[in-house]
Amino acid sequence: MKFEEKKIQLKDGRTCTLKPNTSEYAQDMIDYLKKTSAETPFLLRNPDEVQYTLDGEKEILDRLYNDPNSVMMIAIVGGKVAGNSSINGMGDKRKIKHRCSMAIALYEEYWGLGIGSAMIEYLTSLAKEIGYSQMELEVVANNERAQALYKKCGFVEYGRRPNALKFDDGSYNDEILMYKAL
Numbered sequence: 001m002k003f004e005e006k007k008i009q010l011k012d013g014r015t016c017t018l019k020p021n022t023s024e025y026a027q028d029m030i031d032y033l034k035k036t037s038a039e040t041p042f043l044l045r046n047p048d049e050v051q052y053t054l055d056g057e058k059e060i061l062d063r064l065y066n067d068p069n070s071v072m073m074i075a076i077v078g079g080k081v082a083g084n085s086s087i088n089g090m091g092d093k094r095k096i097k098h099r100c101s102m103a104i105a106l107y108e109e110y111w112g113l114g115i116g117s118a119m120i121e122y123l124t125s126l127a128k129e130i131g132y133s134q135m136e137l138e139v140v141a142n143n144e145r146a147q148a149l150y151k152k153c154g155f156v157e158y159g160r161r162p163n164a165l166k167f168d169d170g171s172y173n174d175e176i177l178m179y180k181a182l
């Protein structure tokens with residue numbers, strides 16, 4: 001969806017702009033998906049599984065920008081992409097259309113500066129504006145930083161999915177299920 005850009009001040013004094021992600025960032029997003037999935041084991045994709053073409057990624061970003069029920073929010077610091085976050089509806093059916101899911105990832109060099117908190121605060125107000133009344137997410141069980149952020153932003157744990165992720169070394173990890181009433 002289209003929404004107003006917002007400027008926030010980071011803990012180190014720099015300014016960060018939160019704004020709609022658009023097809024002009026398609027190549028940046030492909031680079032971002034590859035690099036962030038290599039920087040942390042907490043994202044669903046392995047780096048070699050990022051196989052979007054430039055045209056394919058442009059199409060996705062255009063579609064989400066024009067979808068009034070989805071948000072793709074990019075964070076820009078000093079002209080560079082710092083991260084991205086999104087909300088997506090669970091579906092059009094009347095029994096579930098009050099629910100949305102949320103996802104967020106930043107490049108490691110931008111962790112701990114307050115971007116995650118600001119993005120979730122802004123996503124929450126946009127989700128309410130769309131008409132959602134519940135936001136949900138899954139987080140890897142040992143992702144302490146993300147869980148601290150989500151709890152701070154009002155998410156509550158409601159369950160655990162055993163062995164949700166299998167890593168290339170053969171090990172597994174659980175996912176914690178969290179939700180927030182809007």
Ligand SMILES: CC(C)(COP(=O)(O)OP(=O)(O)OC[C@H]1O[C@@H](n2cnc3c(N)ncnc32)[C@H](O)[C@@H]1OP(=O)(O)O)[C@@H](O)C(=O)NCCC(=O)NCCS
Binds near residue numbers: 116144148
């Ligand atoms: C998880 C992530 C989005 C958090 O964003 P962030 O901008 O670093 O978060 P913030 O700076 O707003 O910090 C939010 C809270 O996290 C907690 N936190 C910060 N550093 C932490 C650390 N090292 N360990 C545990 N908690 C920490 C604090 O409670 C902090 O709140 P405070 O600043 O009021 O004290 C970001 O670190 C990231 O992209 N990580 C990799 C991808 C990922 O894990 N995504 C989530 C998948 S579910």
